[in-house]
Amino acid sequence: MTERALELAGVSKRFGSVEALVGVDLALDAGEFLVVLGPTGAGKTTLLRTIAGLEVPDAGNVRLFGRDAELIAPAQRDVALVFQNFSLYPSSTVRENLAFPLRAPSRRLSAAEIDERVQWAARLLHVERLLDRPAKKLSGGEMQRVAIGRAIVRKPKLFLMDEPLNNLDAKLREELRVELRELARELRTPVVWVTHDQAEALTMADRVALFVAGRVVQTGTPEAVYARPVSPLAARLLGTPPMNVIAVRRVDGAWTTDAGHALARAASVAPERATLGIRPEHVRLEGGAAEAVVLVVEDWGPERVLLARLGTLELHVLAPRDCALRAGDRFRPALDERRIVLWDPAPR
C-alpha cells in the first residue's frame, strides 16, 4: 500500500466565535489532484494554512507523508503554498522572486544549482523573457505564473494552491487551467487546489471535495459528485444552471409536487415524502404529465437555458440550440427517471 500524501482527521479550528474548520477529514493519495470546491468564506484558506503549518489546529490531526505534522515547522514541511492575494515581492525582479525559496539557508544550494532551477521553472511556465523585470511591472497573468513558478521551483512534495487563477480574465484562466493540470501530471506531485470556480473543479480534479461552512460535504470523482450529490447543499455547489431541487410526495405511485403535479414514477418501496433532484440537462421538453410555462430563455451559445414555471415551482431546463420555445410558450417537461436523485425530505 502506498503512503498517503496527506491525511486530515477531525481537524477543527476556530477564530473567536467563527468556526473556520469543523472536524475536517480529508485524504490525498500520492500524485493525486484534489480540488476543494466551496463558496467564499467557507474556510478553504484556513484549511490550506493549517496544512502548511501557518495555523495550528485546535483539535484533530494532520499527517504529511505518514508523519504527524504537529511537530514539523512550516519551513520543514516541504509544501509549497500559492497564496490567494499575495503573489510576489514587488520590489524584487522575477529572477529574485523565483530564487527566493531556493536561497533559504536550510536548503544550501549552490548559485549554479539555483540558477539552473530558476531557468527550469521559468521555461516550464513560459516566463523566461520576464526574468529580469521587476515584479511590480508584470501583468496579472504573468504575476500569477511567476507565483506558481515560486512554488514549483523547489520541487516540493505537495502543492497547496489557494484560488491561484482568481484574479485573471476568463481566457487566461482557461489556458492556465490546462497548462497547470498538465504540469502537475508531469511533476507527479500531489496538489490541493482550492477554488470557488466549479469549472476548475470539473476540469482539473482527480477528486473533488465539496466544502461548506468548514465542513467537507462530499468527496469523490467529479463525475460521481456531479451525478449523485449527497444532499441538496452539495447539489447546489456544482452545476450551472443549478440542479432542480423539488419537494415531492408519493401519490399513486408517482412523485408529485405540493401543487399536485405528477413528475415521475416512484418505486413502491419509496418513502412517502422526499426531496427530488434533477439536473437541467436531464429534463426533456415533451412527454411529461404536467404543463409548464416558459418564463425566460437564455442563449448560452451551444445551448439554451429555459427557466419555466410548473405550478408553484421554478424549473431549469437545458434545451438544444434549435429549440423553438419562447417566453410564454407551454410545454410538458419530463424527467429522465434514471437520473433522478432522491434525498430525505427537508424538515418543515
Added chain:
Amino acid sequence: MKVVRVLVLVVGFCCAAVPLAWMALSSIKDRADTIHAHPKVLPVPGTPAGDDSIAFAPTLSSWAELAEVHAGAQASFWSHLGNSVIIGILSTLCSVALGTACAYGFSRFRVPGASDWLFFVLSTRFMPPLAVVVPVLLMYRELDLQGTHLGLVLLYTVFNLSLSVWLMKGFLDEIPRAFEEAALVDGYTRMQAFVRVVLPEARTGMAVTAVFCLISAWNEYGFAMTLNSSDAVTVPAYFAGLAGNIEGMPWPQVAAGALVFVAPIVVFTVLVRRHLLRGMTFGTIKQ
C-alpha cells in the same frame, strides 16, 4: 492663485532662512560687531572697527577658535560635538532597533492586552520629561551614570522608544503578513524571514523613525544640562554653559558652532526626505 502660492513659499522660506543667514553672518564677525548697537549685515573687507555703518570686516577667526577651549569650559567645541555625535547616534540606533523589534511583536503576534500595552507605551510621553529630572538625577547618582555617555544614551533611548514603537507599528502593519508567511513556507525560519523580508520592506519606516529620534536626542537640553558637568556634555549644554563666561558670550564662535551643529541634521533629513514625505502620511494617518 499662483502668486499666492509663490508668496506663501517666499515668506515661509524667509522665516526659515533668516535665522540661519544671521548665524552665518555672525560667525564671520568680530565679537564687537555681533553686539554692536547698529546691525551689521554687509561683509566689506577693510571696514574700520567701530564704524557705525551696516558694513563690517569679515574674519574667520571664530571658526579657528572652535578648536580652542574657552574660559568657563573644559573642552573645545569639537570634543563636545563628538559627545553629541556618540550619544545621538547610539541612542537613535537603540531606539530604532528596540522600537522595530517591539512593534513587530505587536504587529504580528496576538499579545494579550496589546492595546493597553501600546497605550502605556504612549503614555510615557504624556508627562513633560523635565518633570522627572530630579528623580532621574538621584537614580543616576546612585548608579554612577551621571556625566557618562551611557547615561544620556539610555535616557534618550527610553524617551524616544514610545515614538519609535508607534511609528514602526504603523509601518509594519502596512507590510502584508503574507510576505513572511510565504517565506516561512518556503523554508525560512521566522527570524530569517524577518531579516530577509520584513527589514528590507521596513527601511522607509526605520529611516523616518531614525530622523525623529536623532533630532530629539541631538537637540535635547534639559537633561544634558542637569546630568552633566564634564565628560559627556553635549553641544546644547556646552553653549548654554558659556553664557556665564567672565569674558561674555563668545557670539561668533557660538554662531559658527551652531551652524556646524545643525549641518548633520540637515544632511540626514535631506538624505531620507523621500522616505520622510511618504512616511509622514503613511505611518501617521493610519493610527
